[in-house]
Amino acid sequence: xxxxxxxxxxxxxxxxxxxxxxxxxxxxxxxxxxxxxxxxxxxxxxxxxxxxxxxxxxxxxxxxxxxxxxxxxxxxxxxxxxxxxxxxxxxxxxxxxxxxxxxxxxxxxxxxxxxxxxxxxxxxxxxxxxxxxxxxxxxxxxxxxxxxxxxxxxxxx
Amino acid sequence: xxxxxxxxxxxxxxxxxxxxxxxxxxxxxxxxxxxxxxxxxxxxxxxxxxxxxxxxxxxxxxxxxxxxxxxxxxxxxxxxxxxxxxxxxxxxxxxxxxxxxxxxxxxxxxxxxxxxxxxxxxxxxxxxxxxxxxxxxxxxxxxxxxxxxxxxxxxxxxxxxxxxxxxxxxxxxxxxxxxxxxxxxxxxxxxxxxxxxxxxxxxxxxxxxxxxxxxxxxxxxxxxxxxxxxxxxxxxxxxxxxxxxxxxxxxxxxxxxxxxxxxxxxxxxxxxxxxxxxxxxxxxxxxxxxxxxxxxxxxxxxxxxxxxxxxxxxxxxxxxxxxxxxxxxxxxxxxxxxxxxxxxxxxxxxxxxxxxxxxxxxxxxxxxxxxxxxxxxxxxxxxxxxxxxxxxxxxxxxxxxxxxxxxxxxxxxxxxxxxxxxxxxxxxxxxxxxxxxxxxxxxxxxxxxxxxxxxxxxxxxxxxxxxxxxxxxxxxxxxxxxxxxxxxxxxxxxxxxxxxxxxxxxxxxxxxxxxxxxxxxxxxxxxxxxxxxxxxxxxxxxxxxxxxxxxxxxxxxxxxxxxxxxxxxxxxxxxxxxxxxxxxxxxxxxxxxxxxxxxxxxxxxxxxxxxxxxxxxxxxxxxxxxxxxxxxxxxxxxxxxxxxxxxxxxxxxxxxxxxxxxxxxxxxxxxxxxxxxxxxxxxxxxxxxxxxxxxxxxxxxxxxxxxxxxxxxxxxxxxxxxxxxxxxxxxxxxxxxxxxxxxxxxxxxxxxxxxxxxxxxxxxxxxxxxxxxxxxxxxxxxxxxxxxxxxxxxxxxxxxxxxxxxxxxxxxxxxxxxxxxxxxxx
Numbered sequence: 001x002x003x004x005x006x007x008x009x010x011x012x013x014x015x016x017x018x019x020x021x022x023x024x025x026x027x028x029x030x031x032x033x034x035x036x037x038x039x040x041x042x043x044x045x046x047x048x049x050x051x052x053x054x055x056x057x058x059x060x061x062x063x064x065x066x067x068x069x070x071x072x073x074x075x076x077x078x079x080x081x082x083x084x085x086x087x088x089x090x091x092x093x094x095x096x097x098x099x100x101x102x103x104x105x106x107x108x109x110x111x112x113x114x115x116x117x118x119x120x121x122x123x124x125x126x127x128x129x130x131x132x133x134x135x136x137x138x139x140x141x142x143x144x145x146x147x148x149x150x151x152x153x154x155x156x157x
Numbered sequence: 158x159x160x161x162x163x164x165x166x167x168x169x170x171x172x173x174x175x176x177x178x179x180x181x182x183x184x185x186x187x188x189x190x191x192x193x194x195x196x197x198x199x200x201x202x203x204x205x206x207x208x209x210x211x212x213x214x215x216x217x218x219x220x221x222x223x224x225x226x227x228x229x230x231x232x233x234x235x236x237x238x239x240x241x242x243x244x245x246x247x248x249x250x251x252x253x254x255x256x257x258x259x260x261x262x263x264x265x266x267x268x269x270x271x272x273x274x275x276x277x278x279x280x281x282x283x284x285x286x287x288x289x290x291x292x293x294x295x296x297x298x299x300x301x302x303x304x305x306x307x308x309x310x311x312x313x314x315x316x317x318x319x320x321x322x323x324x325x326x327x328x329x330x331x332x333x334x335x336x337x338x339x340x341x342x343x344x345x346x347x348x349x350x351x352x353x354x355x356x357x358x359x360x361x362x363x364x365x366x367x368x369x370x371x372x373x374x375x376x377x378x379x380x381x382x383x384x385x386x387x388x389x390x391x392x393x394x395x396x397x398x399x400x401x402x403x404x405x406x407x408x409x410x411x412x413x414x415x416x417x418x419x420x421x422x423x424x425x426x427x428x429x430x431x432x433x434x435x436x437x438x439x440x441x442x443x444x445x446x447x448x449x450x451x452x453x454x455x456x457x458x459x460x461x462x463x464x465x466x467x468x469x470x471x472x473x474x475x476x477x478x479x480x481x482x483x484x485x486x487x488x489x490x491x492x493x494x495x496x497x498x499x500x501x502x503x504x505x506x507x508x509x510x511x512x513x514x515x516x517x518x519x520x521x522x523x524x525x526x527x528x529x530x531x532x533x534x535x536x537x538x539x540x541x542x543x544x545x546x547x548x549x550x551x552x553x554x555x556x557x558x559x560x561x562x563x564x565x566x567x568x569x570x571x572x573x574x575x576x577x578x579x580x581x582x583x584x585x586x587x588x589x590x591x592x593x594x595x596x597x598x599x600x601x602x603x604x605x606x607x608x609x610x611x612x613x614x615x616x617x618x619x620x621x622x623x624x625x626x627x628x629x630x631x632x633x634x635x636x637x638x639x640x641x642x643x644x645x646x647x648x649x650x651x652x653x654x655x656x657x658x659x660x661x662x663x664x665x666x667x668x669x670x671x672x673x674x675x676x677x678x679x680x681x682x683x684x685x686x687x688x689x690x691x692x693x694x695x696x697x698x699x700x701x702x703x704x705x706x707x708x709x710x711x712x713x714x715x716x717x718x719x720x721x722x723x724x725x726x727x728x729x730x731x732x733x734x735x736x737x738x739x740x741x742x743x744x745x746x747x748x749x750x751x752x753x754x755x756x757x758x759x760x761x762x763x764x765x766x767x768x769x770x771x772x773x774x775x776x777x778x779x780x781x782x783x784x785x786x787x788x789x790x791x792x793x794x795x796x797x798x799x800x801x802x803x804x805x806x807x808x809x810x811x812x813x814x815x816x817x818x819x820x821x822x823x824x825x826x827x828x829x830x831x832x833x834x835x836x837x838x839x840x841x842x843x844x845x846x847x848x849x850x851x852x853x854x855x856x857x858x859x860x861x862x863x864x865x866x867x868x869x870x871x872x873x874x875x876x877x878x879x880x881x882x883x884x885x886x887x888x889x890x891x892x893x894x895x896x897x898x899x900x901x902x903x904x905x906x907x908x909x910x911x912x913x914x915x916x917x918x919x920x921x922x923x924x925x926x927x928x929x930x931x932x933x934x935x936x937x938x939x940x941x942x943x944x945x946x947x948x949x950x951x952x953x954x955x956x957x958x959x960x961x962x963x964x965x966x967x968x969x970x971x972x973x974x975x976x977x978x979x980x981x982x983x
Contacts, residue, residue: 023272037186038179040401042349043434047883050349078179091177095169098848101856102665103176104183104350104401133890136883138348138402139665141855142891 007071011036012080020067027051029067030077038078038107042136049135052108052115053077059115059134078107081114089155090114090148099148101139109135113149121157125150163674164911167848168684171669172399181399184353184370185431189395193355194223196420196430197274199264199281200440201256204290204510204876205303208252208263208283215280216266221273224424225281227264228253234419235384238412240476241624242315242506245308248475250384250416256285257305257474258512259878260439262416267424271431290876294448294469294507305474305508314476315506315624317484319804321491321563322499324454327463331454335535340945341524341925343446343471344868346517346860347888348664350401351437352410356418357427365422366393367414370400370407372662373705376618377411378695380478384415396662396693403664404860404921405516408707409442409477438881443870444517445470445483447524453532454499459540459547463499466491466528470506473513478621480514481506485623486521486708488800489566489808490611493529494573495551498563506624510876516707518860519922522610527946530608530926534933535942543590544607544930545581552577552609559907565805567796568611568812569914570904571840577609577816580838583898584818589834593820597938602823603833604935608927609816612841613809614709614915615641617797618702620808627802637799641710641810644699645718647676647726648787651772653765655680657722659691660698661715662706666917667849671711672719674845675911679723680730680764681747699789709915713811713906714792716845720910721790729786733771734762736779794908811906811914814840815923821931825939825961828954830866830932832895837920840902843912847901854899854919861924863889865946936960 004019011034018033025044030036030053039062042050046064053062054076081088090110093099100106109132116123116131123131128149129142137145175181211227228251237247247253251262264281268274289303296302297312305312328334355368365387371377371394382392394414400407413430421428432441452465470483484504491500533551537544552573553560560568589605596603619639622630629635646658657672668691673684693700706715727747734752735742738760746755753761762770768786770777775784800806820834837854844850867887871879880886905912929943932953936943939960945952 021272031185036179038181040183040350041185041431042351043883045434045882045884048349048434048888082178087174087177094177095173098170098852100173100176100665101667101852102348102350102402103172103181103399104348106176107179110177129891129894133892136349136888136890138346138404138860138888139856140852141857141859141897142894143855143897144852146891146894 005068007067009070009073009075011075012077022066022068024067025063026065026067026070027062030062036077036079040104040107042105049112050105050108052111052135054111054115059112078110081110090152093148093152093155097148097151098144099140105135105137109137109145113152117153117156121153123153163677163684164845168670168674168846170667171673171689172667182397183350183399183401184355184368184397188429189355189368190357190427192426193429194267194269194426195271195274196417196428197266197271197278198262198430198436199266199278199283201252201259201261201263203256203285203287204259205288205305206256206285207288208255209286210284211264212282216277219273219277219280221269222277223267223426225264225266226420226423230423231419235415236386238384239380239478241478241481241621242476243625243629244314246306246314246476247308248477250412250419258510259876260436260512261474265416265420267420267426267428290510292509292511292872292874292876294471294509297507297509305510312508313505314472314508315481317504317624319502322463324463324465324499324501327499328454331462332457333455333536333539335453335532335539337451337532337535338944339449339451339528339531341447341449341527342864342869342946343443343511344864344870345441345443346404346406347437348402348404348406351432351434352407352413352441353431354410354413354417355427355429356421358422364391364393365418366395367418368395368397369410369414371396371410371414372400372403372407372664373707374408374618375695375700375704376702381411381415385418394695398692400662400664404518405520405707406442408479409513409515412477434883435881438870438886439878440512442513442515445472445514447471449528451528451532453536455536455540457540459536459542459550461495461497461551463497465501467503468505470504471509471511472506473511474508475513476506476508477513477515479516481624482516482621483514483521485620486616486808487525487613488564488620488623488806489562490613490812491564492562493526494553494609494611494814496553497551500563511872512870518857519918520708522918522922523861523864523925526608526610526922526926527929530930534930545586548577548607548609565801565807566812567807569906569908570842571814572902572904573814576814576838576840576902579900579902580816580818580836583838583900584834584836586818589820602825602935604821604931604933606819606927606931606934607817608923608930610923612813612815612919612922614813615713615794615810616708617641617806617808617810619797619799620806622800623804623806627804630800631802639797639799640793641703641714641797642701642791642793643704643710643714643718644789644791645722646787646789647722649764649768651768653768654688655682655686655764656688656690657719659689660693660700660704661691661711662693663691664706666706666711667846668711671716671845671849675716675719676723679720679727682750686750699791708809709917712841712845712913713909713915714794716911716913717909718790718792721792722788725788725790726786729788730767733767733778733782737762737777796908811842811908813842813914813916815920817920817923817927819927819931821928821935823932823935825957828950828957830948835895836898838900838902839916839919840904841916842904842906842914844901844903845911845913850916851899853916855897857919857921858897858924859889859894860921862895862928865925865928866948869947
């Protein structure tokens with residue numbers, strides 16, 4: 001077995017460090033080594049988007065990258081979205097518009113929507129649909145999610 | 158309904174705060190025991206192969222591996238699962254003698270991490286003797302087909318011919334007889350959270366504890382206990398508070414629960430296994446693919462006299478309980494919303510070298526209505542009536558409820574005509590038809606589809622016995638089955654906090670929210686004041702064989718148990734309050750969290766006050782009152798009875814209704830189907846939370862659309878899965894989700910205290926029918942009839958190309974070809 005390596009990074013504004021095998025997937029590192037189980041694994045081949053996080057401000061699939069690739073990066077996971085005990089406008093909107101049922105895709109969906117609204121603060125419905133097509137949800141039929149992202153965009157402008 | 162009226166309001170969900178912040182507790186999120194090790198499962202690469210032996214040497218030599226088990230251990234230490242048919246199908250939790258589908262478990266390696274377990278799993282050597290495979294259910298019944306189970310001697314796991322009324326006479330006397338062959342595809346619901354199991358054995362107490370995202374029914378608990386050779390009080394099932402979606406699929410996790418439990422026992426460590434996506438697509442569960450031959454007999458005025466169904470349901474390599482529910486789950490509603498009395502059902506349950514099947518959202522009803530509603534449209538064509546008019550002429554009339562169907566179903570309430578009218582009105586049906594005429598005149602392929610369905614909720618588990626011959630069921634040693642129950646406990650703690658405790662297994666349906674609304678109404682509180690705990694544990698919860706969260710049952714049976722428990726507790730609080738206030742209890746009422754005189758005058762006691770007194774000073778209780786402020790109730794339906802000697806059974810307990818209209822346009826160049834309008838009207842009785850109800854409808858509709866247009870577990874002729882990743886197995890994204898107009902009609906159920914029915918499966922069962930009918934209508938000028946799903950662009954394009962060569966471009970008033978003469982979609 002290859003030697004463990006040290007990975008140092010900033011997660012949700014906090015400097016973190018862990019040791020893992022070079023082959024360890026970043027999502028497993030987040031969940032197992034850093035105890036951040038809010039990021040979920042849905043397909044391990046980069047399609048379902050449940051594991052989406054922000055790396056240096058951009059949405060990325062944590063299931064198709066290695067932990068060592070995140071060395072030195074600034075990471076935002078679902079655990080860092082609410083600030084000071086207050087839900088982020090996206091979280092509020094998902095709650096208000098029934099944008100989630102089982103909640104399993106939700107962390108990835110929220111991070112994807114966050115990335116969308118940062119790059120396009122006033123998306124049309126079609127742009128929202130396309131933007132969140134990066135994440136598969138099997139519960140909601142996406143209706144509540146689309147309404148929630150629309151509402152969050154309004155609230156965040 | 159309570160005066161405070163939380164029921165019926167779109168109350169925001171209690172669950173959301175934790176799920177939105179990454180604090181959900183799913184099976185993979187926390188090790189519930191120390192020293193958890195991890196399993197990787199070795200799976201058959203062959204669709205059909207005899208297993209000659211195993212070599213674990215290299216795998217066991219890997220650093221970090223603590224042990225491995227194979228089919229030999231499974232054979233030695235476990236029994237096969239009971240199956241729902243009498244054929245001798247020996248279904249173990251892993252392959253023992255032969256592998257019968259690609260992905261079937263053959264061995265398990267246990268190691269300190271999943272990474273190491275997977276390294277070692279690659280080193281397990283299994284010696285296979287490949288055999289010929291068969292994947293098509295019709296081909297599997299041919300005399301020269303390879304036989305999967307030598308002990309059975311045929312691939313037919315079961316066969317029943319059910320006759321209701323006098324179908325032969327109906328067909329003899331009919332003016333019109335129509336025939337069609339349909340194919341329904343094999344698809345699942347691919348919950349984004351896959352299966353997960355953690356098992357541990359306490360060698361001293363002899364108790365095996367299994368945590369998993371199993372959704373029930375808990376009939377699988379005694380079934381699994383027998384497999385593991387354990388008395389039921391030594392097998393403990395625990396379900397974490399959050400399950401990441403299921404849609405029926407996680408019913409079928411139980412063989413893995415046995416397999417991982419065995420691995421834990423033989424390897425001597427707690428073992429955790431989280432299924433990966435490839436494993437899920439290869440070997441979890443799906444609905445059956447079906448070949449259906451349908452016949453319909455009618456009078457020339459469009460009155461249906463009878464139907465014949467001939468089904469071949471493909472259950473894969475073994476028949477796994479609760480199959481053959483694929484054929485019999487809708488027994489009571491076989492006739493749908495129509496009043497014809499004569500029916501013959503010929504159901505063959507066929508085993509082939511595909512993965513195993515089980516409940517999938519709309520269990521068996523997507524198949525049923527795709528065929529039936531397709532036949533109704535063919536009838537409309539044949540007799541020259543509008544499809545809406547034909548349906549109208551055959552509906553069960555509004556004054557006929559409760560309505561007993563010829564197959565034994567008891568439709569508790571409904572107003573099918575009103576709901577259908579509402580759907581037509583919302584869709585502006587007449588105007589749509591005019592728009593269609595204009596579109597056709599312009600050479601466009603514009604179609605309108607209709608679909609009506611009776612939406613069964615809360616399965617009566619007795620239906621499964623429909624699979625058995627009446628002679629078998631008549632034997633004195635045969636034990637009949639029936640029932641559909643759920644339980645709940647509501648209590649007030651010494652500080653006045655109200656807690657409701659459930660034994661259900663929600664997968665996103667918002668049980669905590671729904672229960673908080675119900676209890677708030679009963680006790681005059683607000684939903685925020687109610688704490689709802691829903692973590693199923695067979696050692697601590699009140700449960701029964703039919704427990705679980707499946708067959709759209711919570712909105713009907715689960716909520717009823719909560720109401721009864723809350724009312725029991727309320728009764729006790731009122732009695733206690735009356736004693737303290739020294740007034741007759743009839744003069745008291747619950748309002749704003751306090752018991753007070755109905756007149757509004759005089760002293761009152763808050764729940765907190767009552768709780769304090771009752772708990773801290775038991776002397777204050779009236780003579781004979783049991784101390785403690787809690788009540789448990791079990792609700793069961795008395796209309797759940799065992800299947801009778803004539804194969805009639807009330808297979809569900811409450812029955813809703815769905816009416817749908819869809820307009821589409823098909824681009825003949827690209828075979829793209831564009832949904833222009835989609836209206837769905839539901840009658841699920843009293844709606845407890847309209848926001849949650851709508852969420853179920855949106856989700857169900859997209860599941861139906863996935864099956865109709867995109868999703869298929871496709872196999873080649875050798876039994877290799879062709880759609881083993883999300884790159885090939887196409888799940889609809891937000892870009893494919895249609896806009897939906899949803900409306901409700903409310904016919905409260907007389908059988909539940911709130912009048913509510915289930916709604917969880919909803920439009921998953923109607924969308925395949927409504928969109929197939931709409932596309933058929935759009936392509937009618939080309940003589941195309943949809944008989945097979947999914948309607949992928951490739952398949953549809955080929956069909957259009959073929960048809961285009963023999964038909965002219967559409968024009969207004971183009972006469973439709975004779976039914977059955979069109980090019981079927983193959």
